Amino acid sequence: MPAETLLFDVRDFGARGDGRALDTDAINAVIAQAALSGGTVVIPAGRFLCFSIRLASGVTLLLSEGAVIEAADPARHAGAYDPPEAAHGELFQDFGHSHWRNSLIWGIGLHDIAIVGPGRIEGTGLTRDGPGARWRRDTGERPLSMAGMSAAEIRALEPEEQEMTGLGNKAIALRNCRRVMLRDFTIAKSGHFAVLATGVEDLLIERLVIDTERDGIDLDCVRRTRVRGCRVNSPNDDAIVLKSSYALGTAVACDDVVIEDCTVSGYDAGTMLDGSFGHTQQLAPDRDRVTGRIKLGTESNGGFRNIVIRNCRFERSRGLALETVDGGAIENVTVSGVTMREVTTAPLFIRLGDRGRGPVGTDIGTIRGVTIEDVEASGIDHRFAATIAGLPEARIEDVTLRDIGLTYAGGGSMADGKRRPPALPHAYPEPSMFGVTPAWGLWVRHATGIRLRDVRLATETPDGRPEIVAENAEIDRD
Template sequence: MYPHPSRRTALKAGGALAAGTLPGLATGTAEASPSGHHDPWRQVPRILARIRPPTFRRRFFDITDYGAVGDGVTKNTAAVRAAISACHRAGGGHVVVPAGRFVTGAIHLRSHVDLHVSEGGVLAFSPDPADFLPAVPTRWEGTECYNYSPFVYAYGQRDVGVTGRGMLDGQARLGPWESWHRTSGLQGPDQKLLRQMGTDGVPVRDRVFGAGHHLRPKMVQFYRCRDVLVSDLTIVDPPMWTVHPVLSTNVTVRNVTVESTLYNTDGCDPEASSHVHITGCRFNTNDDCVAVKSGRDEDGLRVGVPSENIVVQDCDFSGRWGGITVGSEMSGGVRNVFAEDCRINPPDFPGHYPVKYPLYVKASKKRGSRIEGVYVRRFTGRAVEREVAFVTMNYNNGEGGTRPVSVRDIHLSEMRIDGARAVLNLVGLETDRLSGVHLSHCTFSGVRGPDAVAFTDDLTFHKVTVNGVEVS
């Protein structure tokens, strides 16, 4: 039985923002270099030095030794779980999925265990929702609840990994998941109910979904974990968000390829997590590629944990919405997101959809809170569908909220993008202005229209050219 997540003191609407801080979210994001100029990138080496992937004992537990059969038909949930339990009891090591196609239900990882999917090995997840019960504690679109288990799941564990050159196949097209989401069909009423529970402060233990409900599970979720590694895998056909660390720290996601083309299937969503390194990954998604989140509305404010010190490097982005996205679930706050050396719509990695926005920041007065310090540099790419950067504090027309919201310190440098509707779409609010958007040493070509800027202070350009003309 999983314990109930602890409840924290509710934040009064706008109270923390009025004081200028949020729990765990300090003010000020840049530091001075010896020349006197602020260089936030000086923080990155120190952040990366604190992110250390877990290592595992050289003990190997082959799932076929526990009865697994890789015929693509036999259901192997019990065998996989037995191997994980044996590995954990022995002090840790590698649970090995050999070559073959192994069908399974929910996989629950334990501390010190690496689930290693060998080259030629496939974990194919059952299309039957019953294979992901009983319901477990999770966060669903930023609100805590009990729901269907994520396909690969760890709760409160330490030193856990999912690695190998094999594949995780969500087989979501074979299950009911897409039909639950399409046009908000069956999922809509449950989604509305959960959000209302979060608004009303219903105890998490009473927010029970799962059987008889229609909230899709995540593919891989680490919930309240530390020292996490996801490495080298190909992950295809998830039912919802693909890799989702929540309330976790010291997380490495490296050399992972995501093919997620059903509705609302983000690539990687670090949520209310700190010290996260996403590197060498390729994202072909039907939503955001990397989306940094921290909880939704009243429930996100109740938990009050920000995402901070996130570093994204050397990734390929082909996704329907944002390359690097912050929000829209950001009520716990976001600080210090760094992304560099990524490629937008690369010709050698053609996706199903072109990226709409290489940088997409989404906030609103319903969510409240603060986004402080988003730094993007050395992105190259082509054929951006809309703007290079869309930063909005009025997401979904503000969603009817009244909380103070702050977005500040957005930096783009050394960008080389060919083809976009415009460079900037900046949407501040008359009551809550966007502050500190800085572009430097950027070259944009094939730009079809002008920027749109509203209620924005301290917007600067330094050595920026658009269609061959320097912008002042």
């Protein structure tokens, strides 16, 4: 990042910070001024009510102690968020992934930018909803757990695009930016995304605290990215998720990413920040149990390579998910030093599918070269074993599980152990997609080169299913 030599206080440009007057124009004016020479825009203590704030190259936004940027609400305040730019359409990804300007803070094509704390962003006036992708297929657009929802219930979560006019649905959105730092601030509520970074290179996200009603940190088609020491609570969606969508108009891999020393969870929204860690909410909007996990996918056109996840903690959340269903490759992924408590679906879920949400000719992807080691998980939902599930025509290859301890609740039946779930190649990937798994500990299907080294499986109460079930799979267990 460039040297921070010049300071620009937003109050000197007319910002009031009283939580009533809109400070959007004043803050945008000082950012534009700072961009002429480079420098730091200081948000002092106070509550600054804003619509869209536009970042600029060479500028750092400093949220001082006691500073709050609050997202204005178009229903209550005179103004609107910047309109969504003309993009590559929402054919292969939803509205939220396809636009960046309709956000509280955004930047496109910038370099050498930063947002640093210790202040706070509150997305009070943002919406968490938005249209789904325009791509349609009999299956694959939504999790199978949503199959029983009515059209009205779906529409409440996915309004029409014209209903998004004037609304903001992201706290921070970045596209095609270089040398970016987000550090040491808090985000409370954030619409669809707390942070959406698409096509961003050389990105550092460090010590953010996020408690939100949908996605936490979304890293889409990024390169050379580090996420360190973050705490993300997101009961309704993923906490930290890597994606490789078609949002940039072409398939781009998510490459060279490290996620380390982070904690993700699915406590009741807002209760991580207030310290009460609530357990009232039981289901996410997809009607599976609360989310809050680290995941690769679901958008997976460009694939994922050279990914490291280490020294992370999952609390009251779904487990780790590595998924490619849109033609991309998952390769050279290392996971280590992970602990999980109160796992709400499968602790490990590796899925190679054929949803094929992409241009005509999109083929099945690949998964190979995955190592998961030093993992301890307890309080696991008994219905869903750790799962490695490929397809008959596309096996998962070369996966090592080493020094793994998984303790399940137990309680499955012998009848469950006789189940042989359908292949569901085109379905949206979630651990619940197959129903209760036929094994209680580890279920492997359509895979080769699966190595188990010091894998310890246990149940708290008896379970009538086999410990491990392998179907069309080659497993080497010590």
